[in-house]
Amino acid sequence: VAELAGPEALVAAADGGDPRALARLISLVENGSPQLRSVMRLIAPRTGQARFLGLTGAPGVGKSTVTGALVRAYRDAGLRVAVLAVDPTSPFTGGALLGDRVRMQEHATDGGVFIRSMASRGHLGGLSRAAPQALRILDAAGFDVVMIETVGVGQAEVEIASLADTTMVIVAPGMGDSVQAAKAGILEIADVFVVNKSDRPGAQEATRDLRNMLAMSRYDEGAWKPPIVLASAMSGEGIDDLFIRLNDHASWLAESGEGERRRVARAREEITVLAVAQVRERLGALPGEAHLEDLAAQVASGKLDPYSAADQLISP
Amino acid sequence: VAELAGPEALVAAADGGDPRALARLISLVENGSPQLRSVMRLIAPRTGQARFLGLTGAPGVGKSTVTGALVRAYRDAGLRVAVLAVDPTSPFTGGALLGDRVRMQEHATDGGVFIRSMASRGHLGGLSRAAPQALRILDAAGFDVVMIETVGVGQAEVEIASLADTTMVIVAPGMGDSVQAAKAGILEIADVFVVNKSDRPGAQEATRDLRNMLAMSRYDEGAWKPPIVLASAMSGEGIDDLFIRLNDHASWLAESGEGERRRVARAREEITVLAVAQVRERLGALPGEAHLEDLAAQVASGKLDPYSAADQLISP
Numbered sequence: 001v002a003e004l005a006g007p008e009a010l011v012a013a014a015d016g017g018d019p020r021a022l023a024r025l026i027s028l029v030e031n032g033s034p035q036l037r038s039v040m041r042l043i044a045p046r047t048g049q050a051r052f053l054g055l056t057g058a059p060g061v062g063k064s065t066v067t068g069a070l071v072r073a074y075r076d077a078g079l080r081v082a083v084l085a086v087d088p089t090s091p092f093t094g095g096a097l098l099g100d101r102v103r104m105q106e107h108a109t110d111g112g113v114f115i116r117s118m119a120s121r122g123h124l125g126g127l128s129r130a131a132p133q134a135l136r137i138l139d140a141a142g143f144d145v146v147m148i149e150t151v152g153v154g155q156a157e158v159e160i161a162s163l164a165d166t167t168m169v170i171v172a173p174g175m176g177d178s179v180q181a182a183k184a185g186i187l188e189i190a191d192v193f194v195v196n197k198s199d200r201p202g203a204q205e206a207t208r209d210l211r212n213m214l215a216m217s218r219y220d221e222g223a224w225k226p227p228i229v230l231a232s233a234m235s236g237e238g239i240d241d242l243f244i245r246l247n248d249h250a251s252w253l254a255e256s257g258e259g260e261r262r263r264v265a266r267a268r269e270e271i272t273v274l275a276v277a278q279v280r281e282r283l284g285a286l287p288g289e290a291h292l293e294d295l296a297a298q299v300a301s302g303k304l305d306p307y308s309a310a311d312q313l314i315s316p
Numbered sequence: 317v318a319e320l321a322g323p324e325a326l327v328a329a330a331d332g333g334d335p336r337a338l339a340r341l342i343s344l345v346e347n348g349s350p351q352l353r354s355v356m357r358l359i360a361p362r363t364g365q366a367r368f369l370g371l372t373g374a375p376g377v378g379k380s381t382v383t384g385a386l387v388r389a390y391r392d393a394g395l396r397v398a399v400l401a402v403d404p405t406s407p408f409t410g411g412a413l414l415g416d417r418v419r420m421q422e423h424a425t426d427g428g429v430f431i432r433s434m435a436s437r438g439h440l441g442g443l444s445r446a447a448p449q450a451l452r453i454l455d456a457a458g459f460d461v462v463m464i465e466t467v468g469v470g471q472a473e474v475e476i477a478s479l480a481d482t483t484m485v486i487v488a489p490g491m492g493d494s495v496q497a498a499k500a501g502i503l504e505i506a507d508v509f510v511v512n513k514s515d516r517p518g519a520q521e522a523t524r525d526l527r528n529m530l531a532m533s534r535y536d537e538g539a540w541k542p543p544i545v546l547a548s549a550m551s552g553e554g555i556d557d558l559f560i561r562l563n564d565h566a567s568w569l570a571e572s573g574e575g576e577r578r579r580v581a582r583a584r585e586e587i588t589v590l591a592v593a594q595v596r597e598r599l600g601a602l603p604g605e606a607h608l609e610d611l612a613a614q615v616a617s618g619k620l621d622p623y624s625a626a627d628q629l630i631s632p
Contacts, residue, residue, distance in 0.1 A: 037623045044621040132622075260616070267622065268612035274626035276592075296584035300576070305360040306448075306583065307353045310590035 007038040014141045015046065017111050022141055026116055029133045036133065043140035048263070050082075050139040051250060054164030056150045056189075061172040062196040065233040066242075067149050073243045075112060079144035082114040084134055086150050086160050114143065129277065131160055132270045161189050165262060166249045168242075170194045171210070173202030190226045191249050198230040198238060224252050323354040330457045331362065333427050338457055342432055345449045352449065359456035364579070366398075366455040367566060370480030372466045372505075377488040378512040381549040382558075383465050387429060389559045395460035396428040400450055402466050402476050430459065445593065447476055448586045477505050481578060482565045484558075486510045487526070489518030506542045507565050514546040514554060540568050 005013065005021070013021035028035055053070070055063050067083055074081045118134055131148070138146045150160045161167045169190035195207050210228050219225055227245050231238030253259030295312060298304040321329065321337070329337035344351055369386070371379050383399055390397045434450055447464070454462045466476045477483045485506035511523050526544050535541055543561050547554030569575030611628060614620040 040621040040623050044615075045618050048616065048618045136622075263616040264609070264612045267615035267625075268608055270622045271608065271611055271615060271625040271629060274622055275629045278626055278630060292584055292587065293580070295587055296580045299360075299583035299587060300364065300579040302361050302364045305356040306452075306586045306590055307356050309583075309587040310594055313587060313591045314594060 007035050007042060011039060011042045011140075014137065017141065019111075019114055022114055022137065023116065025137045026118070026134050029130050029137065030118060032129070040133065040136065043137065046140035046142075047136055048139070050135075050143050050146045051166070052135060052139075052164040053145060053147045053246065054150070054161040054167040055147060055170060056161045056167070057170030057172075057194075057196075061170045062233055063149055063170050066168070066170055066194060066196055066231065067147055069231075069233040069236055069239045070147065070242070070246075071113060073239055074145050075110070077243075080112040080142065081145045081147065082138040082141070082143040083116070083147045083149060084131070084138065085115070085117045086131055086148060114138070114141075129273050132163055132266065135163060163266060165253055165259060166191045166246055168192045168194055168246075170196050171206055172197045173200045173206050191224060192242070192245050193226055193228040194238075194242060195228060195230045196233055198232045199235070203230060222256060224249065224256075224258070323351050323358060327355060327358045327456075330453065333457065335427075335430055338430055338453065339432065341453045342434070342450050345446050345453065346434060348445075356449065356452065359453065362456040362458075363452055364455070366451075366459050366462045367482070368451060368455075368480040369461060369463045369562065370466070370477040370483040371463060371486060372477045372483065373486030373488075373510075373512075377486045378549055379465050379486050382484070382486055382510060382512055382547065383463055385547075385549040385552055385555045386463065386558070386562075389555055390461050391426070391428060393559075396458065397461045397463065398430040398454040398457070398459040399432070399463045399465060400447070400454065401431070401433045402447055402464060430454070430457075445589050448479055448582065451479060479582060481569055481575060482507045482562055484508045484510055484562075486512050487522055488513045489516045489522050507540060508558070508561050509542055509544040510554075510558060511544060511546045512549055514548045515551070519546060538572060540565065540572075540574070 005024070010021050010025055014025055025039060028039060055067055057063050064085075067085075071081050071083065116134075118130065135146055135148065148160060148164055167189050169192075171193065172195070193210055195203055195210070197203065207228055207230060214226065214228075227248075229238055229242045229245055231242055233239065250259075253262070292313060295304065295309040299306050299309050321340070326337050326341055330341055341355060344355060371383055373379050380401075383401075387397050387399065432450075434446065451462055451464065464476060464480055483505050485508075487509065488511070509526055511519055511526070513519065523544055523546060530542065530544075543564075545554055545558045545561055547558055549555065566575075569578070608629060611620065611625040615622050615625050
């Protein structure tokens with residue numbers, strides 16, 4: 001049914017929690033379907049209820065395990081949870097990854113949990129359009145908590161993490177993760193730090209490193225100071241504490257007005273991305289990267305000036 | 317004469333080293349003059365000869381003093397030097413700042429030195445268009461070395477510094493500068509680190525901090541490992557060493573092909589910025605920030621969907 005249904009039927013089914021309808025809607029997002037316009041119009045009034053939690057950190061720090069532990073904690077609290085796992089470095093798969101199916105097994109019969117992977121379409125701006133739309137769909141489907149998990153700690157991850165109301169940066173002992181995270185400018189996006197694998201040697205050292213870096217930062221009065229939570233997501237240790245810190249941040253967002261500010265900033269970015277895409281569509285697609293590369297080489301060697309190159313780029 | 321001259325006369329005078337013609341051309345850039353098209357077309361064949369050196373670092377680390385010391389060193393080596401001081405946080409001044417005039421005094425009668433400030437027009441993308449064009453003009457005017465000095469260590473500074481062939485990141489003892497620099501993602505743009513004010517307490521500590529952070533990074537074979545130069549620009553100590561390291565980097569750029577890669581990447585970015593600006597011009601100016609903010613608030617509260625908001629933004 002979900003494969004053939006129009007936007008109205010899909011949205012109605014997704015609102016009722018039908019996982020196939022949800023999966024189909026997110027496929028529309030991945031494919032940049034023309035039906036998205038009607039979908040977004042239909043769901044707009046149902047959005048704005050979910051809490052968005054971002055998780056990022058270098059590969060191997062245990063992001064999926066932390067995500068899984070939080071899913072259980074929120075389910076125990078009676079909340080519905082969706083997880084969007086985003087990998088900016090991989091191409092779209094057109095569906096759920098093997099890893100999702102494995103992860104889903106624990107929750108296979110639990111209608112209160114939905115897990116889905118999304119990857120990059122391989123062109124610039126693909127995820128900056130797609131990720132917010134997928135979150136919008138999960139929000140409208142009535143999930144109380146929507147978790148966004150990204151791979152790695154690069155610029156794309158920082159951007160995707162910035163879609164969240166609350167962003168967790170996960171580090172683990174060893175490997176200089178805290179320094180790597182700092183290098184990627186990720187300290188500034190962290191609302192909560194999680195030192196995972198706290199039972200391993202070096203956890204105290206990693207915590208101290210983070211604490212020292214945070215001590216260098218200046219906070220205005222009333223500003224949120226990111227707490228550092230030690231956890232072992234595998235054994236569940238520290239997850240209660242993390243749960244409390246996330247709720248503390250949610251309260252601060254509401255009281256300080258920062259939550260509203262973040263939601264509006266997110267919408268502003270979303271509108272701008274769509275507006276620029278529409279402007280480009282109206283002019284016809286811009287020529288490919290190869291043409292730009294050729295023009296750039298000509299400008300670099302002084303054969304062409306940048307204005308003439310720009311003319312050629314938009315009017316080939 | 318320079319005030320009234322057309323593009324051809326200005327370009328000819330600037331090529332002869334006339335500082336008033338140069339200043340006038342850079343004013344055209346600041347004002348986004350329609351004459352820029354002809355200027356850029358005329359100078360294209362003369363570009364591609366200068367070495368671009370970027371300097372960035374937190375306020376108070378002594379960037380201007382390092383710049384001054386390097387200007388003397390390059391002059392002693394018989395090279396012509398231009399300095400473009402860029403402040404992304406200040407509005408355009410429409411001319412040279414007081415600080416420039418003070419700094420110029422030492423070189424007032426030296427036709428081989430040109431110093432000019434540029435600040436932001438206060439709108440997004442102003443400097444990303446203007447700074448490369450100003451560099452292009454200084455390059456075409458025959459300066460052997462063009463230095464780009466930025467204030468602070470934010471994202472804008474990182475972008476401007478990325479216009480250079482070789483980027484220096486300046487730190488000074490105390491104030492946790494190295495950590496602040498690391499937070500802004502600046503470690504990755506540094507080709508050479510300068511620990512300035514090396515006679516002050518804490519210089520060795522700052523050097524050690526940087527060395528530790530660099531030790532965490534992985535370098536591919538043949539990659540450039542940023543050296544750390546201790547200097548006291550005020551007394552001139554360490555400037556010889558810095559001069560040598562900058563030449564080492566220039567040699568590496570040439571041999572590795574990275575120099576050409578950076579030049580082409582720079583041109584690609586320049587073309588893209590102009591192409592997007594031209595696309596927007598064709599559609600008429602986009603409405604102001606206030607309208608976008610209002611649309612964003614409506615989307616955030618679910619009153620409007622992002623597609624309809626984008627429609628309203630580009631077709632008000």
